[in-house]
Amino acid sequence: MLRARRIVVKVGSSSLTTAAGGLDADRVDALVDVLARAHEHGHRAQGSEEEPVEIVLVSSGAIAAGLAPLGLEKRPTDLARQQAAASVGQGLLVARYTASFARYGLRVGQVLLTADDASRRAHYRNAYRTLEQLLVMGAVPIVNENDTVATAEIRFGDNDRLAALVAHLVRADLLVLLSDVDGLYDGDPGKPGSRRIAEVHGPQDLDGVEIGSAGKAGVGTGGMVTKVEAARIATGAGIPVVLTAARHAADALAGRDTGTLFHRTGRRAADRLLWLEHASSPRGSVTLDAGAVAAVVERRTSLLPAGVTGVEGDFTAGDPVDLLDENGHIVARGLVNFDARELPRLLGRSTRDLARELGAAYEREVVHRDDLVVLTG
Ligand SMILES: Nc1ncnc2c1ncn2[C@@H]1O[C@H](COP(=O)(O)OP(=O)(O)O)[C@@H](O)[C@H]1O
Numbered sequence: 001m002l003r004a005r006r007i008v009v010k011v012g013s014s015s016l017t018t019a020a021g022g023l024d025a026d027r028v029d030a031l032v033d034v035l036a037r038a039h040e041h042g043h044r045a046q047g048s049e050e051e052p053v054e055i056v057l058v059s060s061g062a063i064a065a066g067l068a069p070l071g072l073e074k075r076p077t078d079l080a081r082q083q084a085a086a087s088v089g090q091g092l093l094v095a096r097y098t099a100s101f102a103r104y105g106l107r108v109g110q111v112l113l114t115a116d117d118a119s120r121r122a123h124y125r126n127a128y129r130t131l132e133q134l135l136v137m138g139a140v141p142i143v144n145e146n147d148t149v150a151t152a153e154i155r156f157g158d159n160d161r162l163a164a165l166v167a168h169l170v171r172a173d174l175l176v177l178l179s180d181v182d183g184l185y186d187g188d189p190g191k192p193g194s195r196r197i198a199e200v201h202g203p204q205d206l207d208g209v210e211i212g213s214a215g216k217a218g219v220g221t222g223g224m225v226t227k228v229e230a231a232r233i234a235t236g237a238g239i240p241v242v243l244t245a246a247r248h249a250a251d252a253l254a255g256r257d258t259g260t261l262f263h264r265t266g267r268r269a270a271d272r273l274l275w276l277e278h279a280s281s282p283r284g285s286v287t288l289d290a291g292a293v294a295a296v297v298e299r300r301t302s303l304l305p306a307g308v309t310g311v312e313g314d315f316t317a318g319d320p321v322d323l324l325d326e327n328g329h330i331v332a333r334g335l336v337n338f339d340a341r342e343l344p345r346l347l348g349r350s351t352r353d354l355a356r357e358l359g360a361a362y363e364r365e366v367v368h369r370d371d372l373v374v375l376t377g
């Protein structure tokens, strides 16, 4: 039995909508019944013996909920109409949750995150603080991607990986992914002969598994691909993952066997860097000489101007950039401390020379080691 005190629950669009399209109030209520019971207040009200847990809900469904009100028959493929639908639907979605949780005297707080933002230190801290405070005050945070402002380049699109990163952000003990399918199957779950996989201990257990795309509901995005990727991110950071159908949510929250359990494969990593690795998209790159590659990759030092031989892209200080070796292979990603146009005249120069010539402000690393994640083995 899995015991968890803080759980991130992610529910997909396919589990919140009716066959005809639009939000299914009954399914929202059924999910909220389970979440509220698991939560302390619901627990007291129900007199259950299960331990109370803190819940962070990552809910998709904004785009799906906005389709009918805008007269759209199916999910549009272009970003502009998806964003318009999300803008209309997010309000409706949260209104629905607000009413549903109110049946249990519970408040909800909407948290819209842009994946790329959260890899920046100040935003990351703010997101963490807000979520933590909502939990302290007994509210249920309801997280979604900030669809209306996320551009194509920085957009997750699915909420599975966002949920894995949120689980890491709030230091959850468990991530529950709820979908319209009751687990990971070794092949298309609609085909006879496909079997559910009860446990995954690591990538070796996925050899030969057909990991397919989104389901027949037509409202989900990532299908199994993004769920397995989310499981890889979370378990690698020390958080076990249960993937099951929304109708089995109560079992998953109570720690009973259901769906597919992905065991943890790693330990908790340094906070923000997981976001830097999985959520940010680079705005450019800097090329390192061999000495700088060794320093950054093997000795985990900061990157200094002296070791940089080239600059690509139009980034500004604070943006994520890739660090390339001389063959153009990505060896790390980091948050750069200079604008792209400032860098060329600094290349190959020692920080001491730069400080003497240009002032103390130039005595800084190109990428500080605390803002850097190594991407090679
Ligand atoms: N190997 C697999 N095991 C289980 N489901 C799979 C597999 N490959 C593809 N799928 C599909 O993934 C769908 C769930 O993903 P998706 O439609 O994105 O849902 P959600 O809205 O819950 O994120 C299932 O309905 C199923 O048809």
Ligand SMILES: N[C@@H](CCC(=O)OP(=O)(O)O)C(=O)O
Pocket: 011, 012, 013, 014, 059, 060, 061, 062, 063, 064, 086, 144, 145, 147, 157, 158, 159, 160, 219, 220, 221, 222, 223
């Ligand atoms: N942020 C989007 C999520 C898109 C989506 O469909 O995700 P999912 O159903 O989790 O595959 C929304 O709320 O519509």
